[in-house]
Amino acid sequence: MSGISETIGIRHLGNSKSYIVSWQNRKQGVLSYTKLETPASSYEVGYDSNGRGYCTCKGFQFRSSCIHLTDFLELAPSLTDLRPQTSKTIPRYPRELFLDAVRKIEDRISKTTYRTLVAGSFRRGAAMIRDLDFVTNATTDSVIEEFRSDGINVTVQGQSVCRFDIGDTISFQVDVLCTDLDCFGSALLHATGSREFNIYLRQVAKSLGLKLNRHGLFHRDDNLRVAGATEEEVLRCLGFGMVPPSERCFDSAVKEQPWRVHKI
Numbered sequence: 171m172s173g174i175s176e177t178i179g180i181r182h183l184g185n186s187k188s189y190i191v192s193w194q195n196r197k198q199g200v201l202s203y204t205k206l207e208t209p210a211s212s213y214e215v216g217y218d219s220n221g222r223g224y225c226t227c228k229g230f231q232f233r234s235s236c237i238h239l240t241d242f243l244e245l246a247p248s249l250t251d252l253r254p255q256t257s258k259t260i261p262r263y264p265r266e267l268f269l270d271a272v273r274k275i276e277d278r279i280s281k282t283t284y285r286t287l288v289a290g291s292f293r294r295g296a297a298m299i300r301d302l303d304f305v306t307n308a309t310t311d312s313v314i315e316e317f318r319s320d321g322i323n324v325t326v327q328g329q330s331v332c333r334f335d336i337g338d339t340i341s342f343q344v345d346v347l348c349t350d351l352d353c354f355g356s357a358l359l360h361a362t363g364s365r366e367f368n369i370y371l372r373q374v375a376k377s378l379g380l381k382l383n384r385h386g387l388f389h390r391d392d393n394l395r396v397a398g399a400t401e402e403e404v405l406r407c408l409g410f411g412m413v414p415p416s417e418r419c420f421d422s423a424v425k426e427q428p429w430r431v432h433k434i
Contacts, residue, residue: 178245180206183237191245201245203238215242218325218333226328231347231384234365262298263340271337272302275344278316279306285354289361290345295416301343305358313346353386355400360384367418374408382408 176193178201183189187205194202200216203225213227215238223243229236272288279286287293290303306313310332314324317336326333330348335341349357360368360383375382381390386398387407397403402412 181241183241189238189241191241201242203241213238214326214328215239224326224333226326226331228383228385231331231360260300260343262300263342265292265295265297265299267340268292268299268302268342271342275302275304275336279304279308279313279346281316284351287358289347289358290363293362293415294364294418299342301345303345303347303361305347305349305354305361307351307354308346308348310346310348313348347384349384351399353384353395353398355402356382356386356398356404357384359401359404362415362418364418371408378408380407 176196178191178193181189181191181203187207189203190206192202192204194200194214194216198216200214202212203215204212213225215223215225218224223239224230225236225239225242227236227238230239272292276286276288284307286304286306286308288302289305290301292299292302310327310329313332314322314327314334317334320336322334322336324332324334325343331346332348333343333345336344345361347357347361359371372382375387376390379390380396381388382404386395387404388395397407405411405413
């Protein structure tokens with residue numbers, strides 16, 4: 171926190187926790203939400219360059235929404251510095267235009283790390299792509315530093331996630347999820363999606379007395395991690411074989427897909 175003069179106030183949110191809300195960066199319109207009970211827990215909340223709200227908490231990374239962002243959007247109309255400068259529709263481009271970019275980004279991030287893989291709709295084989303998602307065990311600082319010479323526009327940077335715009339012929343958004351190797355598989359599963367498929371897996375996990383997030387698959391009672399290093403082991407613990415990324419959808423027949431090993 172940058173000082174008492176930068177503090178906006180204390181907000182009581184829907185999780186029965188209180189947060190000190192202050193300016194993280196007034197020029198960029200970014201707020202900091204810090205738990206009153208545990209000051210070490212702090213999240214950045216703001217608008218990215220496309221006028222979309224974001225938060226650096228885990229909930230937002232999984233669901234693209236959270237209580238901090240909801241409160242932020244309530245505050246925004248009364249704080250002119252929080253209003254997005256531009257809100258625009260992000261275009262989609264043919265998959266073929268991203269092939270070279272995916273290879274180059276994977277190679278460049280991998281200079282300083284053990285593993286980097288593309289995720290998101292590109293990995294699921296979508297024909298039209300809006301942005302690129304990657305999972306890596308690099309740090310956000312090292313990722314940004316690698317691309318800084320390209321004149322990138324960094325729109326989000328937290329402890330485990332960064333977002334920037336890049337591209338020559340076309341400009342597109344890159345989201346990078348940074349994680350540890352012992353939960354790389356669960357992070358890749360999460361970042362690949364689809365959102366509906368991730369929600370379904372969480373429901374299956376809950377029915378087994380487990381909980382699933384990008385950090386791994388855990389026992390609900392003692393919070394011990396069951397799996398996380400690879401997608402295969404996470405899916406196996408949930409009763410699935412390896413689900414091809416192109417099949418990770420959710421429809422009326424999802425429970426009958428051939429990769430389901432046994433029914434819960």
